[in-house]
Amino acid sequence: MRPTAWTEVHDPEGVRYGIPTFPWRAAPEGLATRRQLRAAGLRPGGQEPVAQVMRLRRRGRAPLVGYLYRIDHAKPVRPMTPGRAEALAKAMRARRTCPDCGRVAEYCIPTSLGMCVPCAYPTESAALVA
Known part of the structure; x- marks a missing residue:
């Protein structure tokens, strides 16, 4: 049986990629990308990514990757001075x-x-x- 894109990037334990990896748009609750944090008025605040979302692309091109950060550890965006x-x-x-x-x-x-x-x-x- 040939692996599907879903099974190829679904690695919640982080064995294959060294960090927990989820398919695109399938991130668990409580995690967000930088853009999602920014839209909520937050920033990572120095924390390292805890997981990633990945989407494979056609013809051997590099996959799209988005790093995920914990929302509960995020800090508010600094105000513009x-x-x-x-x-x-x-x-x-x-x-x-x-x-x-x-x-x-x-x-x-x-x-x-x-x-x-x-x-x-x-x-x-x-x-x-x-």
Whole structure:
């Protein structure tokens, strides 16, 4: 009998993967991923993952893995302070500022281009404006 994806990733004792592993969307109660904790206003708070959820993918690609943390050990998210908000605003402005022309774009500058779109493609931009 060929193993199914469910049986291949269902390892609640952690023998196969070294950590208890459950199929995608089949995590036990009381455990949550980072995103689920964040949606509930919580953070892992320094705790190590106690389990993982795994979903196999086709054609030999690496499986999708999500680490699970105990909800009862999670801590509340730290509130945004004025200093942290200012630092975040500066960082986002730097990501939107073109190093060539100095213009602040409405979008983050693509790292693949290294400059704003009008600087990267000046002929196309001029044609669109005219």
